[in-house]
Amino acid sequence: MKNILTIILIVFAIGLNAQNYIEHTVKPGETIQTIAKEYLVTPFDIYALNPDAKRKFQPNTVLIIPNSKVKNDSIIEDSKNLIGYKNHKVRRKETLYGLAQEYNVSEEELKKANRFLYSENLKKGDKIRIPRYRTVASKQTLNNTIKKYTVQPKEGKWRIAYKFGISVSDLEALNPFMNATIQPGNELNVPNIKDQEEKAIDSTYGYYEVLPKEGFFRLKVKLNLTQEQLEELNPNLKETGLKAGMVLKVPEGVDTLGNLETVETIDLKGNLKNYKTKKIALMMPYRLDRIDVDAVDETKDKLKNDKRLSVVMDFHVGVIMALDSAKQLGISTDLKVLDTKYHISGTSELLANNDFSDYDAVIGPMEENSFNRVALALKSKNIPVIAAMNKPKEVYSNVFQTIPEEKLLRKAIINYVKADSSKTRVVVISDRAHKTTSEALQNEFPNSKLILSRMDRKNKTKDGHFIHHVDLQNIFSPGKTYVFLETDNNSFVSNVTSLLNGLVVNKREIILATTDKNKAFEGKDIDNNNLSNLKFHYPSIHKDFDETKANGFVSAYREAYGVSPSKYVSRGFDITLDILMRLASAESLYDASMEAIETEYVENKFRYDKALFGGYVNQAVYVVKFDELRIVEAN
Incomplete structure (x- = not known):
C-alpha cells in the first residue's frame, strides 16, 4: 500500500511539473552544447538534471531538459x-x-x-x-540561468568563453551591448555554473574558437598545430572531437584571429526535395489607404517623391521575380501580400484578422515596433519571421536577421588587412569622436600609427575635422600602406582623401580603408576619383552585381523596366529566392539554417548562425573596393 501511494505521489508530482521539463532523445552527432542551444538553456542546466550524462552520453539517451528560457531582461x-x-x-x-x-x-x-x-x-x-x-x-520576468561575472585583468572574450564552456558568439548573445574590446571591471552575463565547474585559465596560453566546418587539417594550416598538439592541450578533444563554437587552448603567440572563415558557397538547386507549395506572407508598408488609384499622375508623383514607398515597391518587384525564378525550378508559392500601413495599429489588425499558423515564413514588416509585435506574436507558433530591411530590436528564436551585425563587418575588414602579407604598415586617421574606435584598431595592429584630427582654429575645444600635410610627413615609405579613416564627417573625408591622393607617387602604394562606410564617404564634396586611386576598401552587407557576367535576373529586369535593378530590387529577389530554396531543400527554414550553409545570389549572400539565446543572424559579409570607379568585391 505504501509503494502504491508513493507511485501515486510521484505521478502526481510529474503531472504537476511536466510543464517545467521536456524530454529529449539524443540523436547521432548531437552534443550537450548543441542540445543546450536548441532549448535555450546552459550545459550546466542539463547536467544538473542528468548527472549520468557526464560519463554516459550516447544516441537514444533520454535527457530531462528544463523548460525555461535564459533571458537578460524582462x-x-x-x-x-x-x-x-x-x-x-x-x-x-x-x-x-x-x-x-x-x-x-x-x-x-x-x-x-x-x-x-x-x-x-x-x-x-x-x-x-x-x-x-x-x-x-x-x-x-523569466527565471535566469545566468549570473554576473566581473572581467579580470588580461581577460578577453576568448578566455571568458573558454572559462564557462561556451563560444564567443554565445557570450556576445548573452551580452548584446558588450563593447568590441572588453575592459577589466566590466560586468558580463555568463552561464550560472558553479565555481568548481569553471575551466582554469592559464595566462601563458591563448584561446581559439572553432569555426563551422573546421577540421584538424584546416587548423593545422591556420594555427600550425597538429591534432596531437591540440589534443594534448585540450584532453577532452579525444572524446568529443572538434565541434563548431568550442574554444580551444593554444600556445601563447599563435595568431588566433586569422582570416574570416570562408565557407564554401552552396548552390541549393542540387538539394531540392521538398516541393510542397510554400506559404509566404509579405508584410510591407504599402500605405494603400493614401493612394488614389484613379489619380494616375498623383500616384506617379508619390512613387517618385516618397522614398520609402519607392523602396517598398522595388523590394516587392524583387519578391515577385524571385517567385517566378523559383517556379521555373518546380517550387510553387502561395504569397499573401499584407499592408502594414507603416503603423503598429495596422500591423496589430493584420495579426488579428489572419491565421499564420500554417505559413512557412513571414517577410517583414519594415517598421521596428511592428516587426517586434509580429515576431513576438508568431513566436509561440514557431513561424519564421524575416527581418529583410531592418535590424530587429529583439532577435527572438523565430527571427531571421538578414543584415549582419556591425562588429562582423568590422572584423571582416580587419582580417582582410591582416591577411595581406604585402603591406608595409598600417596608419589610422581619425576624428576625435572616433578616438575609441581608432585606439581599438591600434590594438589590432600594434605597430600602427594613429593620427587624430586637429582642433578648430577659433574654438580650441571643438574638433576642426582636418589634418595638415605636415601630419603625414615621413609616414609613408615605398611599398603598400593601409590607411584606416574613421569618421562620419564629410569634410574630413574630403580633406584626408585629397592629401593621401597627393602622396601616391613612385613605388608608394596607399590603400584607403574604413570599418564603417557611412554617408560621410559620399556626396558632392567627395571626389570618387580620389577614392578609386586609393582603391578604397570597406566591409558591406552586399556587393554590386557584376556587369561583365551574364545574369538572367538583371537581363529580365532591364527588359521589363528599361533600367538596371536597384539594390532594393536585388535584395527582395535574393532574400525571397533564398527562403524558397532553403524551404525546398529541407522540412523547414530552421532545418535549412542549422549548419554553415552559405548561399549567394545577385548582390547578397546568407550564412545564418543560431544564437544560443535567440534567433538566426546572417554572418556573410563582403569586403568591396573601388576599382577604376567601379565597386567590386575585393578578393
Whole structure:
C-alpha cells in the first residue's frame, strides 16, 4: 500500500511539473552544447538534471531538459483584461467561429461567457454575451540561468568563453551591448555554473574558437598545430572531437584571429526535395489607404517623391521575380501580400484578422515596433519571421536577421588587412569622436600609427575635422600602406582623401580603408576619383552585381523596366529566392539554417548562425573596393 501511494505521489508530482521539463532523445552527432542551444538553456542546466550524462552520453539517451528560457531582461508581453460584455442576438447562418472572428475573441472565450455553449450548439435567436477586453502590455520576468561575472585583468572574450564552456558568439548573445574590446571591471552575463565547474585559465596560453566546418587539417594550416598538439592541450578533444563554437587552448603567440572563415558557397538547386507549395506572407508598408488609384499622375508623383514607398515597391518587384525564378525550378508559392500601413495599429489588425499558423515564413514588416509585435506574436507558433530591411530590436528564436551585425563587418575588414602579407604598415586617421574606435584598431595592429584630427582654429575645444600635410610627413615609405579613416564627417573625408591622393607617387602604394562606410564617404564634396586611386576598401552587407557576367535576373529586369535593378530590387529577389530554396531543400527554414550553409545570389549572400539565446543572424559579409570607379568585391 505504501509503494502504491508513493507511485501515486510521484505521478502526481510529474503531472504537476511536466510543464517545467521536456524530454529529449539524443540523436547521432548531437552534443550537450548543441542540445543546450536548441532549448535555450546552459550545459550546466542539463547536467544538473542528468548527472549520468557526464560519463554516459550516447544516441537514444533520454535527457530531462528544463523548460525555461535564459533571458537578460524582462520582456513585454500582451495580456487581456476583461472590461465588460456586449449583447448579441444570433442571426441566421451565424456560427461560433464566425462570431469569434467578427469580435476578435476566441471560441473558448465565447463559451466561458456563455456556459450553455459547452453543451448546446449555437442557434438562431440565442442571446449571448460577447466579452470585451483591453490589451495591456505587461513585463514578464523569466527565471535566469545566468549570473554576473566581473572581467579580470588580461581577460578577453576568448578566455571568458573558454572559462564557462561556451563560444564567443554565445557570450556576445548573452551580452548584446558588450563593447568590441572588453575592459577589466566590466560586468558580463555568463552561464550560472558553479565555481568548481569553471575551466582554469592559464595566462601563458591563448584561446581559439572553432569555426563551422573546421577540421584538424584546416587548423593545422591556420594555427600550425597538429591534432596531437591540440589534443594534448585540450584532453577532452579525444572524446568529443572538434565541434563548431568550442574554444580551444593554444600556445601563447599563435595568431588566433586569422582570416574570416570562408565557407564554401552552396548552390541549393542540387538539394531540392521538398516541393510542397510554400506559404509566404509579405508584410510591407504599402500605405494603400493614401493612394488614389484613379489619380494616375498623383500616384506617379508619390512613387517618385516618397522614398520609402519607392523602396517598398522595388523590394516587392524583387519578391515577385524571385517567385517566378523559383517556379521555373518546380517550387510553387502561395504569397499573401499584407499592408502594414507603416503603423503598429495596422500591423496589430493584420495579426488579428489572419491565421499564420500554417505559413512557412513571414517577410517583414519594415517598421521596428511592428516587426517586434509580429515576431513576438508568431513566436509561440514557431513561424519564421524575416527581418529583410531592418535590424530587429529583439532577435527572438523565430527571427531571421538578414543584415549582419556591425562588429562582423568590422572584423571582416580587419582580417582582410591582416591577411595581406604585402603591406608595409598600417596608419589610422581619425576624428576625435572616433578616438575609441581608432585606439581599438591600434590594438589590432600594434605597430600602427594613429593620427587624430586637429582642433578648430577659433574654438580650441571643438574638433576642426582636418589634418595638415605636415601630419603625414615621413609616414609613408615605398611599398603598400593601409590607411584606416574613421569618421562620419564629410569634410574630413574630403580633406584626408585629397592629401593621401597627393602622396601616391613612385613605388608608394596607399590603400584607403574604413570599418564603417557611412554617408560621410559620399556626396558632392567627395571626389570618387580620389577614392578609386586609393582603391578604397570597406566591409558591406552586399556587393554590386557584376556587369561583365551574364545574369538572367538583371537581363529580365532591364527588359521589363528599361533600367538596371536597384539594390532594393536585388535584395527582395535574393532574400525571397533564398527562403524558397532553403524551404525546398529541407522540412523547414530552421532545418535549412542549422549548419554553415552559405548561399549567394545577385548582390547578397546568407550564412545564418543560431544564437544560443535567440534567433538566426546572417554572418556573410563582403569586403568591396573601388576599382577604376567601379565597386567590386575585393578578393
